[in-house]
Amino acid sequence: MKPRILVIIPVSTDMWNEMTLKAFRSYLTSDIELDVVNLEYGPPSIETDYDIAMATPFIVREAEEAEKRGYNAIIIDCFEDPGLHACREAVSVPVVGPGEAALHLASILGKRFSIITVGRKYVLRKPTPKIYSLGLANKFASERSIGVPVLDIGGRRDEILGLLIDEGRRAIEEDGADTLVLGCTGLMGFREKMEAKLGVPVIYPGEVAVKLAEFLVLSGYAHSKLAYPKPSPKPLKLPT
Amino acid sequence: MKPRILVIIPVSTDMWNEMTLKAFRSYLTSDIELDVVNLEYGPPSIETDYDIAMATPFIVREAEEAEKRGYNAIIIDCFEDPGLHACREAVSVPVVGPGEAALHLASILGKRFSIITVGRKYVLRKPTPKIYSLGLANKFASERSIGVPVLDIGGRRDEILGLLIDEGRRAIEEDGADTLVLGCTGLMGFREKMEAKLGVPVIYPGEVAVKLAEFLVLSGYAHSKLAYPKPSPKPLKLPT
Amino acid sequence: MKPRILVIIPVSTDMWNEMTLKAFRSYLTSDIELDVVNLEYGPPSIETDYDIAMATPFIVREAEEAEKRGYNAIIIDCFEDPGLHACREAVSVPVVGPGEAALHLASILGKRFSIITVGRKYVLRKPTPKIYSLGLANKFASERSIGVPVLDIGGRRDEILGLLIDEGRRAIEEDGADTLVLGCTGLMGFREKMEAKLGVPVIYPGEVAVKLAEFLVLSGYAHSKLAYPKPSPKPLKLPT
C-alpha cells in the first residue's frame, strides 16, 4: 500500500483545496498519495495570533483523525505553522510546518534571508519571535509585506507578482538579503518568475514542506517524542 | 463604579475557583472587584502544547466576553500564559500572563532565576523557547519539576512543600539560582514557607499577576494595539 | 505605622524635589508615605558614566541612611539606575530602578520598544550595554534623543512635548517600535498627551517605579540577598 500524506489547509474555506492539491502533487517525485482537507470550523484565513488560536483545535483534530486513518505524514499548509507543536504531541507520524521547513532551507541556501509576505503593509528589520524561537535570528535580514490581504491573492496575480518582485528587490538592495522566502503558502506559482527577475533563490514554503514530508515518510524519520510527548489522557470537554 | 478584574482559569473544572478567588482578592490593595471564571470547554489542566491548543479558543471567548461586560483587566490564570497574545489582539483592556509577569519580576529581583514546577520529573539547564521568546535567557539558571501531576497539587500539600524546598535548594546549590519562580499558578500558599527555608525570593506568579493587573487598571496602561492589532472581522465558523 | 518609601533624587540640586514629590505621591494607591531627598553632594544631573560615578557613593549613603531610618523601600529616581546594584548590596529593603522597571514593563506591553530621551541629539538602532545587561535586546527597536539638555526640561515644556512626539513618531514609523519609554525621570507630565497623539503606550519610568516599590513593600518581596550579598565590613576611608 502506498504511503499517504495529508495536507491540512487550516482554514474554514475550501477555496485553496483544488489549487493546493494540484501544486503539491506536482512536487512529489515518489509513489506517494497526497490528499488535501480544509477545516470544518475556524477562520477563513490565518493572519493573526487570534486566527491561529481559533484554528488550532480543529487542526489538531484533523491531525489526530489523519493518523487514525493511516496517513504517514501531515502538512499544516500555512507559513505560520499553526498548531505545529500541539499536533506533534498528539500524533507520532511526522508533522511538517512549511514556515519552519522553508526558513531552515533559506538558512542553508544563503547567508541572509528576507521574508516577502502579504497582509497589511510593513517592513520589519528586527527578527520576530518566530525567528528567535526557530533560532535563525543570525540569518534574518528583514520581513516585508506587499500590502495585499491574504484573501485577495487568488486573483490580481499580475499585480501581485509585480509587488512581490518590488519588495524582493528592496529586501536585496536595502536590507542585504541574498535569499527570499515567500511568507504565505497561498503564494504558489510566483517562484520561477521572481527568481528570473531577481537572480536569487525564492523559496515557496509549500514545495519545501511537501519534499520534507516525502523524505520523512520514506526515511522513517519523525519528530522526537521525547521533545513532543503524547499528552496523558484527560477528560477534554468540547462543544458538540 | 469600581474597576473590575476578571481571572480566567483556563481549565474546564471549577476546582480552583474558590481558592483562587480567595487568594487573589487578598493580593489586591485597592478598591477593585475581582471575579473568577473557569472555562466551559477545554482540558481539565494545562500541561502541554496540546492542552494549550485545546483551551485557547475558549480563553479568547471568555476574554472577549469579559471586555463586553465591562471588565477593566483580564488575568489568564496559568503560568504557561495560554492565549495571551490572541487575547491581546481580541481586546483592548490589559491582559496579564502570570508567567510573563513573574519571570520579569524575577529578572528584577535577582541575577539568575530557576523555575520550580510540577508535572513529570525533569531538570532543564538550557532556556526553553518561552524563555527565549521573552528575551530573558541571560537570567535563566534552570527549570526543575518535582514530579507531581498538576491535578494532585490540591492535596498532598506537606509532601509538595518538602519537594518544592528540595528542588529549590538544588536549583540554588547546583544551578546557581538566586531567585525562584513557582511554575504553576496552582502552587499558591507555598511562597512564605519556601522563602523562610531557602532565604531567596520565591515568586508566586498569581500574586504578581494580580498586582500587575491592578497597576494597569489604575494607571491606564494596556498592551500596545500596534503590537497586537485588532483582527479584521471575518466569518469565523465554530461548532455550536 | 505606615509603610514608607524614600525617593532618592540622585543629584545635588533640589530643583526636582517638589514636582517629584507631588507626582510620585499621586501614583500611590495605598496608604503609604513617600518622601523625597536629593543628594548633598554629587553632580547636578546624570547624563554620563562620569556623572554616575560621582553620584553613586552619595546615593548608597542615602540608601543606607534610609534603611536605618526605617524606610521600607527606596527608589533611585533616574532612568540610568545609578548605584542600583551597590545599593541592593548595602541594604535589604527593596531598591527600585525606574529604568529597569520601565523597560521590563515595555517588554510586557509590546513587542518592540524605543526609548525617547533628552541630552545631545542622536539615534541609536543597536542595543546599548544597559539593554544587553538587562537581557532585553530582542525587544529593543531604538533609542532617540530630542537634543535638549536635561537641565532645560523643567522649562520649554510645549516645545519639548512637540519634540517628544516627533521622535516618538519616527521611532514608530522608521524603527518599528510599538511601545515608547521616556528615558528620563524628569519627563513627567508628558505621557498622556503623547499617548493621545501617537496611539501607543508611553511609559513614564517614575510612575512604574513607584508602583513597583509599592508592590514590593506590600507583598514583602525584595531583591535576592544571594544575588546582592551584604558587603563584609571593611574600613572604608572617606573625606569628612
Added chain:
Amino acid sequence: MKPRILVIIPVSTDMWNEMTLKAFRSYLTSDIELDVVNLEYGPPSIETDYDIAMATPFIVREAEEAEKRGYNAIIIDCFEDPGLHACREAVSVPVVGPGEAALHLASILGKRFSIITVGRKYVLRKPTPKIYSLGLANKFASERSIGVPVLDIGGRRDEILGLLIDEGRRAIEEDGADTLVLGCTGLMGFREKMEAKLGVPVIYPGEVAVKLAEFLVLSGYAHSKLAYPKPSPKPLKLPT
C-alpha cells in the same frame, strides 16, 4: 538524460568509496545517478582544522571538475563540511554539506540535539563555533565523542554501536537531548539500532545530505550566488 549527483569523499583514500556508494544510492528514491570519488591528494581522514585546510583545495578542484562534467549536485561527504563555502563560490550547481543539513533537520525534529561523534574522547556542553555560525546554538544540548579514531570505525562495529548507544543515552539523560546527530559520515548503518534502543531520532548525516541533494536537483534550487559570488578570474599558482 538522468540527473547526476557526485559525492566527494574528501580524503586521499578509497576505503570509504564502495560502502558509501552502496549506502547513498539506497537513499535515492528518484531516477538519479550517484557517483563517488575520493581525493587524489590530501589527508586520509578529516579530524582537525589542519586536515580541513589540507583537503580543501582538492575538494574545490573536484567540485569544479564535477560541474564541468555535468553533475547536477555535489555532496562533500564529511560532517565537518570542509570547503563548503569555497565550493559554493566556485560552482553554480548545489553543494550540500552533511553537517549543515543534518543539524538543520535535527532542529526541526526536536527541541535540543546532541552530536555523538568519534575521535578523542570528550564531552562539550557549550556550542562550538560551527554551531554558532549555523545559528543553531539555542537548540544545542551537547557534543560527545566515543573516543574511537575515525580510521578505526570501519571495523569494531559491535563495540562502536555499544559506545554510541552509551553516549547517546548520556546525552539524553544528562544533557537534556531529545534528538541525536551522528557526527561523522563514516557512521553509516548504526541509525536504526540506536533508534530502537534509545527511542529518539538518530540522524545519519549522509542520508540527509543525499535527500537534500536530490530535492535540490529535482526542484531547481541552489545556493544563492549573491551569497556565494563567483570569484573573479585571477592567476592561481599551484604545484603541478
Added chain:
Amino acid sequence: MKPRILVIIPVSTDMWNEMTLKAFRSYLTSDIELDVVNLEYGPPSIETDYDIAMATPFIVREAEEAEKRGYNAIIIDCFEDPGLHACREAVSVPVVGPGEAALHLASILGKRFSIITVGRKYVLRKPTPKIYSLGLANKFASERSIGVPVLDIGGRRDEILGLLIDEGRRAIEEDGADTLVLGCTGLMGFREKMEAKLGVPVIYPGEVAVKLAEFLVLSGYAHSKLAYPKPSPKPLKLPT
C-alpha cells in the same frame, strides 16, 4: 621626555604598591616610566559593587590628576575595571582595564576560558553581566573562586598556588576550559607555576594591562572620544 604610565591601585591601602610597581615595571620592554598610586579614600579592597561604587569617584579623580600631570596612559589595577568608562569620559589619554584586556586576550588564545579568582567560594557556569557586556559570552566556560579573601592573598602563597591549580584543573576537566584567566590583579607571580602544572595559558591581567598600555602609548591609539565623550562642565559638589 619619556612616556609615562600611571597605575592606579583603586584601594585605600598602599600594601600592594611596592610589589605592583616591581612586577609591572618588569613587564615593560620599552623606555617608559611607570608609577603607582593608591587611593587616598575608598575601600581597602574591591570585591563587590558596593566597593566599586565607593572607590570610583576617587579613581576618576586620580585619572584626571594623572592626565594633568602629563601621564600618557592610565591602568586601573583591578580585574573588575572599576570606573573604567567614567575615566575614559574624563580623560583623553588611554585608560586600560586589566579585566577587559585579559578577557579579550583569552578569547584570542583559546576557544573557552575560565576565570579563577578569590573571595567567597563559588562556581558559576553562566556568563556574568560583565561577560555579556564585553560580548564574550560565547567563549565563557566558567568562573571559579578558591574561597580565599582578597586581603589574605599577600600571604599563604603556597596554599593559594595549590588552590588555584586545583580550581584550574576543575575548570579544564569539568567545565571545558582551555585557557585560564586569573580574576584578581593581586594574583601576581602564580602564572608560570600554574602553566607548568596545567599545560594551558594562564593569563595574569596585570601583565596584559601593562603591555596594552605600552602599545597604546607607543602607537598613539586611545579610546574613542565619540564613544566616551567628555562630560560637559557642571558644578559638581563634593565633600572637602
Added chain:
Amino acid sequence: MKPRILVIIPVSTDMWNEMTLKAFRSYLTSDIELDVVNLEYGPPSIETDYDIAMATPFIVREAEEAEKRGYNAIIIDCFEDPGLHACREAVSVPVVGPGEAALHLASILGKRFSIITVGRKYVLRKPTPKIYSLGLANKFASERSIGVPVLDIGGRRDEILGLLIDEGRRAIEEDGADTLVLGCTGLMGFREKMEAKLGVPVIYPGEVAVKLAEFLVLSGYAHSKLAYPKPSPKPLKLPT
C-alpha cells in the same frame, strides 16, 4: 639570539613584501627581528572563501617551516585570517591573525565598530559569520566597502584615502560607529590621515598584529594547545 617573527603574506606575489617589511618593522619597539615571506603557490589576493581555500595549505606549510627554522611567532598578514586555526594546530609558537587582533582592540577602544574595506561595493549592517564566531556581534555597527579591488590599492592612494574617509564618515553618521577598523592589511599608511579627518580611532590591523606578536614573544604566551591540539601524524598526500 634575538627573537624572530615571520610575517606570511598569504598570496603568490611578492608585490607587498617590501612595503610590509618596512611598515611592520617600524611598529616593533623591542629588539626583535622581523622577516616577510609570500607564498610560492596560491592566489594573488585573498578576497573570497575560494581564495582562502586555495591559499591555506601553503600558509600552513610556511608556518610549519617557520617553526622549524626557529621563528618565535607568526603573523598571517591578511584581515581574513586565512588558515589561522589550522596553523595554530600545526605549530606551538603563537600565530597572530590581524583581523582577530584588530577587532578585539576595536571592542576595547570603543562601543561600536565599523569595518571599512576594499573589494566590490557594499554596505552590511548585520554581523557576518566571522564577527559571530569571534563573539563580537554586540559591538558591530557595519561593514562598508569602498568598491576598489584589492590589487588596485597599491596605486590610486589619494583617491582611496578620499573614499575611505567618505565611507568612514557614513559609518559614523549613518551606522552609529565610534571606532573604525581597516578591513585589509594592504591599507597601510592611511590611519593617521583618516583619524585626523574623522576624529575616531582608525585601527590598522597590521600594526595591531605586529604588537600582539611582539607581546606574545616577549611574555611567553601562545595559543592554548588544548584548544588547538597537534594533529596526530597521518600520511598526507600532496602534489610534488
